[in-house]
Amino acid sequence: MKRAVALASGGLDSSTAIALARKQGFDIYALSFDYGQRHRFELKAARRVMRSLGITHHVVETIDLNVFGGSALTADIEVPKNRDPGRISAEIPATYVPARNTIFLSFALCWCEVLDAQDIIIGVNAVDYSGYPDCRPEFLEAFERLANLATKAGVECKSRFQIHAPLLHMTKAQIILAGTEAGVDFSLTHSCYDPAPEGLACGACDSCVLRRRGFEEAGVADPTVYR
Amino acid sequence: MKRAVALASGGLDSSTAIALARKQGFDIYALSFDYGQRHRFELKAARRVMRSLGITHHVVETIDLNVFGGSALTADIEVPKNRDPGRISAEIPATYVPARNTIFLSFALCWCEVLDAQDIIIGVNAVDYSGYPDCRPEFLEAFERLANLATKAGVECKSRFQIHAPLLHMTKAQIILAGTEAGVDFSLTHSCYDPAPEGLACGACDSCVLRRRGFEEAGVADPTVYR
Numbered sequence: 001m002k003r004a005v006a007l008a009s010g011g012l013d014s015s016t017a018i019a020l021a022r023k024q025g026f027d028i029y030a031l032s033f034d035y036g037q038r039h040r041f042e043l044k045a046a047r048r049v050m051r052s053l054g055i056t057h058h059v060v061e062t063i064d065l066n067v068f069g070g071s072a073l074t075a076d077i078e079v080p081k082n083r084d085p086g087r088i089s090a091e092i093p094a095t096y097v098p099a100r101n102t103i104f105l106s107f108a109l110c111w112c113e114v115l116d117a118q119d120i121i122i123g124v125n126a127v128d129y130s131g132y133p134d135c136r137p138e139f140l141e142a143f144e145r146l147a148n149l150a151t152k153a154g155v156e157c158k159s160r161f162q163i164h165a166p167l168l169h170m171t172k173a174q175i176i177l178a179g180t181e182a183g184v185d186f187s188l189t190h191s192c193y194d195p196a197p198e199g200l201a202c203g204a205c206d207s208c209v210l211r212r213r214g215f216e217e218a219g220v221a222d223p224t225v226y227r
Numbered sequence: 228m229k230r231a232v233a234l235a236s237g238g239l240d241s242s243t244a245i246a247l248a249r250k251q252g253f254d255i256y257a258l259s260f261d262y263g264q265r266h267r268f269e270l271k272a273a274r275r276v277m278r279s280l281g282i283t284h285h286v287v288e289t290i291d292l293n294v295f296g297g298s299a300l301t302a303d304i305e306v307p308k309n310r311d312p313g314r315i316s317a318e319i320p321a322t323y324v325p326a327r328n329t330i331f332l333s334f335a336l337c338w339c340e341v342l343d344a345q346d347i348i349i350g351v352n353a354v355d356y357s358g359y360p361d362c363r364p365e366f367l368e369a370f371e372r373l374a375n376l377a378t379k380a381g382v383e384c385k386s387r388f389q390i391h392a393p394l395l396h397m398t399k400a401q402i403i404l405a406g407t408e409a410g411v412d413f414s415l416t417h418s419c420y421d422p423a424p425e426g427l428a429c430g431a432c433d434s435c436v437l438r439r440r441g442f443e444e445a446g447v448a449d450p451t452v453y454r
Contacts, residue, residue: 059294059295061290061291061294062289062290062291063288063289063290064288064289065337067286067288068286068334068337068338068341069341070337070340070341092379092382096379097337098336098337098338098340098341098378098379099333099334099336099337099340099377099378100337101377102333102336102337102373102374102377103330103333103334103337105333106326106329106330106332106333107295107326107330109325109326109329110292110295110297110324110325110326110327110329110330111295111325113297113325113326114295114296114297114325131382133376133377133378133379133381133382134377134378136376138376139373139376139377142369142372142373142376142377143373143377145369145372145373146329146366146369146370146372146373147329149360149363149365149366149369150326150328150329150360150361150366150369150370151325151326151360151361152319152323152325152360154360155319155358155360
């Protein structure tokens with residue numbers, strides 16, 4: 001089995017991307033980040049999702065993004081609530097974390113190089129979050145290009161790094177249907193940006209709004225417990 | 228004064244790059260990494276060099292690269308000693324840390340975005356370490372391209388990120404002469420990969436070999452205390 005490093009947030013998207021990559025035959029090395037996020041509860045979800053998918057290699061890397069701030073997820077900035085899905089997709093919201101996916105992918109690249117792996121799995125999506133700079137296809141292509149210049153394996157032309165973003169052009173409803181088919185137990189996942197301490201979802205942040213609508217559109221029962 | 232984020236290792240190169248950028252008029256925000264490096268002593272050097280240059284903004288970010296390993300600086304792998312300078316420049320040595328500069332630059336990009344800065348200073352050099360993939364001009368260009376796609380500022384076309392690598396094509400001797408002129412106190416810097424606990428340089432690792440030869444070629448007295 002070919003090894004791949006996968007970013008695992010514990011959310012609906014990354015869990016589905018990982019389940020799809022596993023179905024494709026990849027041996028998954030999951031990577032999560034404790035970055036000082038407001039919704040640190042997602043790490044608990046990431047652990048239980050990885051366990052439920054039978055993924056035994058799972059590293060939680062601790063980094064400090066609070067020291068830089070600049071986001072509603074890492075600083076004392078209010079999380080936007082009850083926004084219209086149309087507006088969510090058109091704007092870069094306060095929950096955008098500067099350079100977050102660049103940082104996450106860099107660590108994934110490091111682990112890949114050590115594992116002698118060439119594949120990185122990321123659950124980004126350009127439909128619902130079309131305003132996020134680091135969820136766009138051109139960003140992923142630029143990172144792939146960088147990866148092949150940044151590494152020993154790249155210099156020695158032994159291999160080509162590849163970023164797999166299987167959800168890039170899917171709607172939330174399509175992701176939910178694909179994840180269900182691939183065996184993701186969505187009751188274990190966590191999406192809310194602003195949960196109660198015990199992990200109960202707020203139901204009103206952008207992430208909750210899109211998740212809820214996704215289940216409705218997919219015609220799948222929403223297992224999320226809202227507070 | 229224009230703000231810039233600068234990578235500060237406490238070594239001869241980054242200290243010189245920072246002193247040159249300061250002379251150019253940049254307001255420096257220095258960024259160092261406690262990444263589990265064998266020569267963690269360099270952080271002490273980074274703090275004293277920044278102090279001596281009058282730089283008050285200095286963040287030391289703690290990340291764990293030991294969990295991935297794969298380098299003589301982060302795992303239980305021997306540091307090469309007494310190698311010929313010609314061989315040092317031709318090979319990717321065991322002290323290469325997978326994706327390290329990609330990770331460091333990603334954090335710098337995050338801080339830049341929060342500070343509303345567009346400039347990143349890095350002391351990489353492609354002469355002595357021509358084998359290092361992430362010290363090459365093409366790597367820096369690819370990162371610059373990525374930075375402009377990865378960020379809110381990039382999407383909004385408000386600004387263009389720029390990576391400044393003023394030492395890229397300089398020899399170690401030229402760097403020492405430039406640093407001396409720019410007011411770097413090299414006795415405060417640390418280069419050794421394998422120091423004694425109190426920071427005394429081994430004199431035999433690649434970094435010591437190149438540093439020592441650099442001072443000789445520059446005709447500048449070497450202030451390094453070798454054990």
